[in-house]
Amino acid sequence: MSDDAGDSKFTLTHLTEGGHxxxxxxxxxxxxSRRAVARAxxxxxxxxxxxxxxxxTPKGDVLAAARxxxxxxxxxxSELIPLCHGIQLTRVEVSxxxxxxxxVIDATAEARDRTGVEMEAMVxxxxxxxxLYDMVKAIDRGMTFDVCLVQKSGGKSGDWRREGEP
Amino acid sequence: MSDDAGDSKFTLTHLTEGGHxxxxxxxxxxxxSRRAVARAxxxxxxxxxxxxxxxxTPKGDVLAAARxxxxxxxxxxSELIPLCHGIQLTRVEVSxxxxxxxxVIDATAEARDRTGVEMEAMVxxxxxxxxLYDMVKAIDRGMTFDVCLVQKSGGKSGDWRREGEP
Amino acid sequence: MSDDAGDSKFTLTHLTEGGHxxxxxxxxxxxxSRRAVARAxxxxxxxxxxxxxxxxTPKGDVLAAARxxxxxxxxxxSELIPLCHGIQLTRVEVSxxxxxxxxVIDATAEARDRTGVEMEAMVxxxxxxxxLYDMVKAIDRGMTFDVCLVQKSGGKSGDWRREGEP
Amino acid sequence: MSDDAGDSKFTLTHLTEGGHxxxxxxxxxxxxSRRAVARAxxxxxxxxxxxxxxxxTPKGDVLAAARxxxxxxxxxxSELIPLCHGIQLTRVEVSxxxxxxxxVIDATAEARDRTGVEMEAMVxxxxxxxxLYDMVKAIDRGMTFDVCLVQKSGGKSGDWRREGEP
Amino acid sequence: MSDDAGDSKFTLTHLTEGGHxxxxxxxxxxxxSRRAVARAxxxxxxxxxxxxxxxxTPKGDVLAAARxxxxxxxxxxSELIPLCHGIQLTRVEVSxxxxxxxxVIDATAEARDRTGVEMEAMVxxxxxxxxLYDMVKAIDRGMTFDVCLVQKSGGKSGDWRREGEP
Amino acid sequence: MSDDAGDSKFTLTHLTEGGHxxxxxxxxxxxxSRRAVARAxxxxxxxxxxxxxxxxTPKGDVLAAARxxxxxxxxxxSELIPLCHGIQLTRVEVSxxxxxxxxVIDATAEARDRTGVEMEAMVxxxxxxxxLYDMVKAIDRGMTFDVCLVQKSGGKSGDWRREGEP
Numbered sequence: 001m002s003d004d005a006g007d008s009k010f011t012l013t014h015l016t017e018g019g020h021x022x023x024x025x026x027x028x029x030x031x032x033s034r035r036a037v038a039r040a041x042x043x044x045x046x047x048x049x050x051x052x053x054x055x056x057t058p059k060g061d062v063l064a065a066a067r068x069x070x071x072x073x074x075x076x077x078s079e080l081i082p083l084c085h086g087i088q089l090t091r092v093e094v095s096x097x098x099x100x101x102x103x104v105i106d107a108t109a110e111a112r113d114r115t116g117v118e119m120e121a122m123v124x125x126x127x128x129x130x131x132l133y134d135m136v137k138a139i140d141r142g143m144t145f146d147v148c149l150v151q152k153s154g155g156k157s158g159d160w161r162r163e164g165e166p
Numbered sequence: 167m168s169d170d171a172g173d174s175k176f177t178l179t180h181l182t183e184g185g186h187x188x189x190x191x192x193x194x195x196x197x198x199s200r201r202a203v204a205r206a207x208x209x210x211x212x213x214x215x216x217x218x219x220x221x222x223t224p225k226g227d228v229l230a231a232a233r234x235x236x237x238x239x240x241x242x243x244s245e246l247i248p249l250c251h252g253i254q255l256t257r258v259e260v261s262x263x264x265x266x267x268x269x270v271i272d273a274t275a276e277a278r279d280r281t282g283v284e285m286e287a288m289v290x291x292x293x294x295x296x297x298l299y300d301m302v303k304a305i306d307r308g309m310t311f312d313v314c315l316v317q318k319s320g321g322k323s324g325d326w327r328r329e330g331e332p
Numbered sequence: 333m334s335d336d337a338g339d340s341k342f343t344l345t346h347l348t349e350g351g352h353x354x355x356x357x358x359x360x361x362x363x364x365s366r367r368a369v370a371r372a373x374x375x376x377x378x379x380x381x382x383x384x385x386x387x388x389t390p391k392g393d394v395l396a397a398a399r400x401x402x403x404x405x406x407x408x409x410s411e412l413i414p415l416c417h418g419i420q421l422t423r424v425e426v427s428x429x430x431x432x433x434x435x436v437i438d439a440t441a442e443a444r445d446r447t448g449v450e451m452e453a454m455v456x457x458x459x460x461x462x463x464l465y466d467m468v469k470a471i472d473r474g475m476t477f478d479v480c481l482v483q484k485s486g487g488k489s490g491d492w493r494r495e496g497e498p
Numbered sequence: 499m500s501d502d503a504g505d506s507k508f509t510l511t512h513l514t515e516g517g518h519x520x521x522x523x524x525x526x527x528x529x530x531s532r533r534a535v536a537r538a539x540x541x542x543x544x545x546x547x548x549x550x551x552x553x554x555t556p557k558g559d560v561l562a563a564a565r566x567x568x569x570x571x572x573x574x575x576s577e578l579i580p581l582c583h584g585i586q587l588t589r590v591e592v593s594x595x596x597x598x599x600x601x602v603i604d605a606t607a608e609a610r611d612r613t614g615v616e617m618e619a620m621v622x623x624x625x626x627x628x629x630l631y632d633m634v635k636a637i638d639r640g641m642t643f644d645v646c647l648v649q650k651s652g653g654k655s656g657d658w659r660r661e662g663e664p
Numbered sequence: 665m666s667d668d669a670g671d672s673k674f675t676l677t678h679l680t681e682g683g684h685x686x687x688x689x690x691x692x693x694x695x696x697s698r699r700a701v702a703r704a705x706x707x708x709x710x711x712x713x714x715x716x717x718x719x720x721t722p723k724g725d726v727l728a729a730a731r732x733x734x735x736x737x738x739x740x741x742s743e744l745i746p747l748c749h750g751i752q753l754t755r756v757e758v759s760x761x762x763x764x765x766x767x768v769i770d771a772t773a774e775a776r777d778r779t780g781v782e783m784e785a786m787v788x789x790x791x792x793x794x795x796l797y798d799m800v801k802a803i804d805r806g807m808t809f810d811v812c813l814v815q816k817s818g819g820k821s822g823d824w825r826r827e828g829e830p
Numbered sequence: 831m832s833d834d835a836g837d838s839k840f841t842l843t844h845l846t847e848g849g850h851x852x853x854x855x856x857x858x859x860x861x862x863s864r865r866a867v868a869r870a871x872x873x874x875x876x877x878x879x880x881x882x883x884x885x886x887t888p889k890g891d892v893l894a895a896a897r898x899x900x901x902x903x904x905x906x907x908s909e910l911i912p913l914c915h916g917i918q919l920t921r922v923e924v925s926x927x928x929x930x931x932x933x934v935i936d937a938t939a940e941a942r943d944r945t946g947v948e949m950e951a952m953v954x955x956x957x958x959x960x961x962l963y964d965m966v967k968a969i970d971r972g973m974t975f976d977v978c979l980v981q982k983s984g985g986k987s988g989d990w991r992r993e994g995e996p
Binding site for chain 5: 850851891892894895898899902903906909910911912913914948949952953956957959960961963964965967968971972973974975976977978979982987990992993
C-alpha cells in the first residue's frame with residue numbers, strides 16, 4: 001500500500017454518505033477471476049509443538065479438523081462478516097505446515113465474481129487457527145495466533161502482495 | 167502454563183483413543199459459572215488509524231458493526247469450531263479501544279455450563295477483528311491482527327490468567 | 333405500559349454505559365417458566381383471500397409452509413436478532429386463522445430460562461407472515477402485515493398483556 | 499396490481515399440480531437486474547420515541563444494530579423462507595428515519611439474477627424492525643410494526659410500485 | 665458405473681496430492697445445466713404406514729413438513745457437506761409417494777453451475793426421510809431408510825442413470 | 831415395538847388436534863440423561879472399498895471429514911428437522927469401521943435434557959454417510975446407504991434397542 005492515497009479507492013466504501021454501514025453496490029462491477037491467500041501463524045509452547053508434530057493419528061485428525069473447519073468457515077463468510085457479499089467460491093484450500101515451533105496455516109480462496117475473496121481467505125485462516133487452538137488449549141491456553149492477507153488478485157484494484165512475500 | 171505437565175489435563179481431550187476427533191463427554195461435569203476474556207489487536211497504517219479514530223459517525227458505525235459481528239459470532243461458536251459444545255451464553259460483550267495506532271478488541275463471554283467459554287470469547291474477538299479488517303481493507307490491505315486468551319474462570323481446571331495481565 | 337417510568341426496567345438494557353450494544357448479563361436471573369404470544373395479521377386483496385381460503389390442498393400447503401417456517405425461525409431468533417440470548421425453547425406453535433379477509437397468525441413460544449421468549453414469538457409470527465407473502469406475492473404484491481406482542485408471562489418483569497386482549 | 503387478472507402470472511407458482519409446495523424452476527428465466535424496496539414502520543409510545551431520538555450514542559448503536567441485523571437477514575432469506583431461491587445480492591441497504599413518532603425503515607435489495615429480490619427486502623425490513631423492538635421492548639412492550647413492499651423492478655413481471663409512492 | 669476405470673475421473677478429487685481434503689477447483693469448468701434426482705425409501709411397520717396413509721390432515725402435514733425440510737436442507741448442502749461448493753439452485757422439488765408400505769421420497773435438484781447437484785438431491789432426500797422419521801418415531805422407532813442417487817445429467821462426466829431406472 | 835398400541839405414546843405427538851405440525855411442549859418433562867446411537871451403512875463397489883481402505887492419508891482424511899461433518903450436523907439437528915427442539919449435546923462421537931466392503935458409521939449422541947437425542951444421532955450418521963458419498967462419488971456414483979436407530983435410553987419412554995443388537 002504505497003503513496004497513492006487520495007485515490008478514490010481510499011474511501012471507506014462500506015459507509016453511506018450519512019456514515020451508515022451498508023453492503024456496497026457491486027452490481028456494475030465486472031465478473032472477473034478472483035483469488036486471495038491469507039495466513040495465520042499459531043505460536044505455542046515447545047512441548048505443545050512437539051506433541052502436535054509427533055503423534056501420527058492425533059496430528060492427522062487435529063490438522064484435518066482445522067483444515068475442514070477453515071474450508072467450511074470460508075463458505076460462511078457473508079454470514080459472519082456483516083457487510084460481505086455472498087460469493088460462490090470455486091475453490092478453497094487450507095494447508096498447514098508445522099515449522100519451527102509454529103503452525104503456519106495458508107488459506108486460498110478463489111471465485112469468478114464481482115467482488116474479491118480476501119475475507120473468505122481471512123476467515124478460513126482464522127477459523128483453522130481457532131480450531132487448532134480449541135483442540136490443544138487444554139495443554140496450552142497461552143497459544144496465540146496472528147492473521148494477515150498474503151496476496152490477492154483480480155478485480156479493479158488489481159493485484160496486491162504483502163511486502164517480502166515471493 | 168508452567169511445568170506441571172503429566173497432569174491429566176495435559177491430554178488432547180478432543181481425540182478418542184484411536185486418535186479420532188470427537189466432541190468430548192461433558193455430561194458428568196458440574197454446571198458452574200464460566201467466564202472468559204479474549205483479545206484481538208488490530209495493527210494498521212497510521213493514516214488508517216487516524217481515519218478510524220477521527221470521523222464521528224463513520225467510526226461509530228465501523229466499530230458498531232465490529233462489536234455486533236463479534237457478539238453474533240460468539241453465538242455461532244459451536245457451528246464454526248467442529249468439536250465445541252453448544253453453550254447458552256448468559257452474556258457477551260465486545261469492547262473496542264483505539265489506542266496508540268492499534269484497535270484493541272476485548273471480548274467477554276459468560277455462561278452457566280458444563281464446559282468453558284474460552285472459544286466463544288476467542289471467536290468473538292477474531293470476528294470483530296475480521297469485520298474491522300473488512301471495513302477498512304480498501305484503504306489498508308496490509309492490516310494484521312493477533313488473538314489470544316486473556317483470562318478464564320470457572321470449571322474444574324480453575325482460573326487462568328495470561329502472564330502480565332492484571 | 334403505564335406511568336411507572338423511572339423504574340429500573342425503563343432503561344435500554346442492551347446498551348453499556350458508553351452506549352455500546354451488548355448482550356446483557358442474565359447469569360444472575362432465575363430460571364423460570366417463560367411464555368410469549370405474538371401476532372401477525374396479513375391483509376390482502378379479497379380475491380387473494382378467497383383463493384387462499386378456497387383451495388383445499390393448496391391452502392393446506394401454503395399454511396403448512398408458513399407454520400413450519402415460523403417454527404424454524406423461532407429457533408433461529410438468537411442468530412437473527414443480534415443481542416438475543418440463545419434459548420432452548422420447550423414449545424413453539426404457530427396457528428393461522430383465515431378470518432374476514434385477513435390471515436391472523438398467532439405464534440406461541442415457551443421455555444424454562446433466565447430470559448424471556450418475546451422475540452422468539454415475534455420472529456415466528458413475522459416469518460410465517462413473510463412466508464405467506466412469498467407464496468402468494470405473485471398474485472398480490474401489495475399485501476401487508478403488522479406484528480405485535482399479545483402477551484408474555486414469567487420472569488422478573490412479570491406478566492404483560494396487550495390492552496383489549498382477553 | 500391492476501385488472502390483468504387471469505394472466506398466467508396469477509397462479510400460485512409455489513405449488514405443484516398436486517398442491518405441494520416446491521421451489522419453482524427459474525432455470526429458463528433470464529438473468530436481469532433486480533431491485534426491490536420494502537418498508538417497515540415501527541410505532542411506539544411518545545416517550546420511547548423521544549428516548550430513541552434523543553440520546554446520541556445510544557441512538558447510534560440501536561439503529562446501527564437494526565441496520566446491520568437487517569442486512570445480515572437479507573442474506574439469510576433463502577434459509578428463512580422455505581421456497582425462496584438462494585440469491586447473490588449485489589447490494590443491500592437499510593436506512594432508518596425517525597419521523598413523527600415512527601421509525602421508518604427502508605430496505606433496498608439488488609441482484610443480477612433469475613428471480614426477484616422482493617423477499618430479501620421484506621426480510622431485511624422486518625428483521626431491522628424486530629431488532630429495534632428487541633432493543634427497546636424493556637421500555638415499551640406494546641410497540642408494533644407493519645411491513646410492505648414499496649417497489650420492485652426487473653424480471654418478466656416488470657416494474658411495480660405501491661400506489662401513492664413516488 | 666462400468667469398466668472405464670483408469671480414466672482421470674476415477675480419482676478422489678477432494679484430496680490434494682498430500683492427501684488433504686480440500687474444495688476442488690471448479691473455476692475452469694463450464695457453467696452448464698445440471699440436474700440430479702435422489703431417492704430415499706422409508707420402511708416402517710404396517711400399522712405405521714396405515715396411520716400415515718389414512719389421516720387426511722395429519723398426513724398432509726407430516727408429508728408437507730418432510731417436503732419443506734427436504735427443500736430447505738438442499739439449500740444448506742454446502743454447509744453440511746464440508747467439501748461441497750455453494751450452488752444457486754434454480755429448482756428443488758421433493759415428492760413423496762406412499763406405496764406398498766414404503767414412503768418413497770424423490771428429490772430433484774437443478775442448477776446452472778460449474779459443478780453438479782447430486783449432493784443437493786441426496787441431502788434433500790435424506791432430510792425429508794429424517795423428518796418423516798422424527799414425526800412418527802414415537803410410534804415406530806425401528807423405521808429405517810435407504811438413500812441413493814437415481815440419475816444426474818449435465819457437466820463433463822455427462823449423464824448417469826441407476827441401472828433399472830427408466 | 832410390540833403390541834402395546836393404544837398407549838398414549840402411540841400418538842403422532844407432532845400434530846395438534848387440528849392436524850397441524852408443531853413443536854411439542856416438553857416443558858413439563860423431566861431433565862434426564864439421554865443417549866442414542868444410530869447407524870449408517872454405506873455400500874459401495876469392491877474397488878471403491880479397496881481404495882477407501884488402502885491409502886493411508888487419503889483414507890485418514892476422507893473418514894476424518896465424514897466424522898467431523900457428522901459431529902457438526904448433530905449440532906444442527908434442530909435447524910434441519912423442523913419440529914426438533916434445540917438440545918445442548920454433552921457428547922457426540924462418530925466412529926467409522928470399514929468392514930466386508932461396507933463402511934459402518936455409528937453415531938452416538940448424549941445430553942441432559944427434557945427430550946431425546948435420537949434425531950441428533952440419526953442426523954450425524956446420515957450426514958457422515960452423505961459426506962463419504964460426496965468424497966468418493968466421482969469413482970462410484972451408485973453407492974447407497976441405509977440409516978437406522980440402534981438404541982436409545984433415558985426419558986419417560988425408557989430404553990429401546992433394535993432387535994438383534996447386543
